[in-house]
Amino acid sequence: MSLYQQLLQRAAEQKPIRIGLIGAGKFGSMYLAQIPRTPGVQLVAVADLMPALAKQNLCNVGWDATQLEASSIDSALRERTCYVTDDWQAIVQHPAVDVVVECTGNPIAAVEHCLRAFSEGKHVVNVTVEADAFCGPLLAKKARDANVIYSLAFGDQPALICDLVDWARTCGFPVVAAGRGHQWLPHYADSTPETVWNYYGLTTEQAKRGGLNPKMFNSFLDGSKPAIESTAVANATGLAVPSNGLLYPPASVEDIPVVTRPISEGGHLERKGMVEVISSLEKDGRKIPYDIRMGVWVTVEAETDYIKNCFEEYKAHTDPSGRYFTLYKRWHLIGLEVGLSVASVALRKEATGVPYCWNADVIATAKRDLNPGDQLDGEGGYTVWGKLLPAKKSHSMGGLPLGLAHQIKVIRPVKKGQSLCWDDVLIDKTTDAYKIRMEMEQSFKGAILS
Structure with missing residues (x-):
C-alpha cells in the first residue's frame, strides 16, 4: 500500500501515529x-519554552483553543486534544508517543532531545539540521543501536536532495552533482541580523508580521545554512x-547541467560526485531568470550512447554534449511537507x-x-558564518563546528575570514x-573521505 493508504488504514483502525513536537516556531x-x-x-503534545506562544501559533494555523486545554498527555489521548507544555521530557518519556519531531532550531538542545528520545524508544524526525551537521552520523548510529529511526525532515532541502539522489542511483544513473539553490553574492557572508531584511527585500514590519526570525533568516543569507544543509546531504x-x-x-535552471560538470569538461566541479549550491544572482548582482533559488x-x-540517445529522444534538457541531465524541484514547502517523513x-x-558517513563539516x-x-553567537549572528569543508580537512585543522559556536568565549585573536579552531x-x-561530537570524531575519523 502507498503511504497515504496506510495512513487511511491507521485512521480506520483508530490506531493513529502519535506525534510529539518539540519547538513550535x-x-x-x-x-x-x-x-x-x-x-x-x-x-x-507540543513542548516549547513559551507554551503560551505555542498555543497562539497553533491557533494562528487553524487549531481551536479548546483543543489545547489538555492537562497532560494522558488526558490529551482520552479527549483527542493536545497537551502544550514547556517540559520536553514529558513528551519523549511518554509510552504513547511514536515519533518525536525536533523543531527547536537549537543544535545543542536538539542533540539532547534526540539522544533522550532514542533511549526511550522513539523515532525522531530532526528538523534541526544544524545538529545533524556537526554530529549526525553518530546520532544515526545511536538510533540504529536503539532500534529506532533517525531521519532528516522532508520539506527541508537536504531530505529533498537525498530523495533526488536516491532516485538517480536507484534508476542506475551515476550522480555527478546534487544540491540546492540560493541567492548569493560573496559579501552576504558579512550580513548580520540588522542587515538581513534589506537583502531579502522585506521591511522590518513585514518580517515582524510574519513572525520571521532575523537571526534564522540571516543564517540562510550569509551562507551558513547552505553549508549546513550541504554537509547533511554529503x-x-x-x-x-x-x-x-x-x-x-x-x-538558470536551463544551465545547471552545464555548470555542474567537472572543470575538465567546462563546468565548475573539482570532480564528479559532489555537492554544490547554485546562485540565483549573477556575479554583478543581476537576477537570473527562471532560477533555482x-x-x-x-x-x-x-554513461552510454544508448542512454544519451534516450535523453535526446524524450526531449530531456541536457548540456551541449547531451550526456549530462538535471532533474529538479523548483520549490520546497518547508514544514508543510514534514508529514511524509x-x-x-x-x-x-x-x-x-x-x-x-562523515564526508563533510561546517566550520565557524x-x-x-x-x-x-568576544562571545560567539552561532549561525546567522554577528560574529561567525559557516564554511563547508571536507571532514578530513576540518578534522586535521581542529576546526570548530558551527553548531557548537553558541555562547562560547573567544580566547585568541582570530582574523576576519579565518576559520576557528577548538584552541581559539x-x-x-x-x-x-x-561529548557526542568528540565521540563522532573518534568513531568516524578512520573512515573520512580522502
Whole structure:
C-alpha cells in the first residue's frame, strides 16, 4: 500500500501515529497546520519554552483553543486534544508517543532531545539540521543501536536532495552533482541580523508580521545554512564537497547541467560526485531568470550512447554534449511537507535522508576580527558564518563546528575570514553536544573521505 493508504488504514483502525513536537516556531507551525488535514496521525503534545506562544501559533494555523486545554498527555489521548507544555521530557518519556519531531532550531538542545528520545524508544524526525551537521552520523548510529529511526525532515532541502539522489542511483544513473539553490553574492557572508531584511527585500514590519526570525533568516543569507544543509546531504549520500568551500556558480535552471560538470569538461566541479549550491544572482548582482533559488536538483550522466540517445529522444534538457541531465524541484514547502517523513518513519521504517558517513563539516568562520573575550553567537549572528569543508580537512585543522559556536568565549585573536579552531575558544566540555561530537570524531575519523 502507498503511504497515504496506510495512513487511511491507521485512521480506520483508530490506531493513529502519535506525534510529539518539540519547538513550535515557524517550521513547527507549518507542520502543525497540516496535521488536522492528514488522516492516521494524532498530535498529542507540543513542548516549547513559551507554551503560551505555542498555543497562539497553533491557533494562528487553524487549531481551536479548546483543543489545547489538555492537562497532560494522558488526558490529551482520552479527549483527542493536545497537551502544550514547556517540559520536553514529558513528551519523549511518554509510552504513547511514536515519533518525536525536533523543531527547536537549537543544535545543542536538539542533540539532547534526540539522544533522550532514542533511549526511550522513539523515532525522531530532526528538523534541526544544524545538529545533524556537526554530529549526525553518530546520532544515526545511536538510533540504529536503539532500534529506532533517525531521519532528516522532508520539506527541508537536504531530505529533498537525498530523495533526488536516491532516485538517480536507484534508476542506475551515476550522480555527478546534487544540491540546492540560493541567492548569493560573496559579501552576504558579512550580513548580520540588522542587515538581513534589506537583502531579502522585506521591511522590518513585514518580517515582524510574519513572525520571521532575523537571526534564522540571516543564517540562510550569509551562507551558513547552505553549508549546513550541504554537509547533511554529503554525509547522507556519500557525495564529496569542494576543497575550500561552496563555489555558488550562477545559473538558470536551463544551465545547471552545464555548470555542474567537472572543470575538465567546462563546468565548475573539482570532480564528479559532489555537492554544490547554485546562485540565483549573477556575479554583478543581476537576477537570473527562471532560477533555482528555492529548489533542489541532481545532475546525472548518461554513461552510454544508448542512454544519451534516450535523453535526446524524450526531449530531456541536457548540456551541449547531451550526456549530462538535471532533474529538479523548483520549490520546497518547508514544514508543510514534514508529514511524509513522519509517515515514512512510522509506517515503512525508512528515513527520508539519514547520515551514514562523515564526508563533510561546517566550520565557524569569523565575520569580523575577533578578540579575546568576544562571545560567539552561532549561525546567522554577528560574529561567525559557516564554511563547508571536507571532514578530513576540518578534522586535521581542529576546526570548530558551527553548531557548537553558541555562547562560547573567544580566547585568541582570530582574523576576519579565518576559520576557528577548538584552541581559539573556551568551550563547555560537559554538554551532550560536545561529548557526542568528540565521540563522532573518534568513531568516524578512520573512515573520512580522502
